[in-house]
Amino acid sequence: MSESDDEDSSGGRSRADAVNRLERVIDTQIDTVDDLDQKAAYVTRFVGVVLGLVLTAVSLAFRLGGGAPTTSVPAILAVAAGVVGLVAAIAGAIVTYLSSKVVVGLHPRAAKTIADGEYGYGEYNALLLRSYADAVERNRQVLAANARRFRSTLVALLAGITYLSIAVLLFVLAPTGVWGWGVLLAGTLALAIVAWYLLTGRYLRLEVDDSSNE
Secondary structure, eight states, X not given: OOHHHHHHHHHHHHHHHHHHHHHHHHHHHHHHHHHHHHHXXXXXXXXXXXXXXXXXXXXXXXXXXXXXXXXXXXXXXXXXXXXXXXXXXXXXXXXXXXXXXXXXXXXXXXXXXXXXXXXXXXXXXXXXXXXHHHHHHHHHHHHHHHHHHHHHHHHHHHHHHHHHXXXXXXXXXXXXXXXXXHHHHHHHHHHHHHHHHHHTTGGGOOOOOGGGGO
16 A cells, blocks of 8 residues: 555544544434523523513502502612513523534535545545534534523522512512612622623633742
């Protein structure tokens, strides 16, 4: 066997190995998208239950009569903001679910090319490799977009629950004067800081140990 034959054989084995690896990557990407879809569906069901409880509580509160007007205004605003946050969470979960369009295998154009032509083992693997590499890249873009959408969904859910918790606190404590507005403002500022931290993805940035590079 000549040196060129050895190189061709080695290249064919390398391409076949790369094809197998990319197939496993695509399977992992599909599993990840399915996992995001399940989480989005869970968020939708959870928020639906919470919204039902909130509307029931608001209805009972109006029937029984609230506290003083100076106390109830911040609480009502907190309830409204909480409902908006929960509705936004549902919308984000639905968009995340509907955006889960992944490439599950060989692209139809590549399959037609294979069907219409005659290829050796190496050429066949090379065509598969290009098609799978394109599928992995497309799926990576879908995963990145869905991860951002789902992160925004969780932030909206956090905002809704936070504001509803503030509303409950205001109804229970019934602070007078500016104290109610102070509680609402403090909760809003704390929520804004946490939301900024989550949306910017700073929790994903690991500190680099400079000593390891020495």
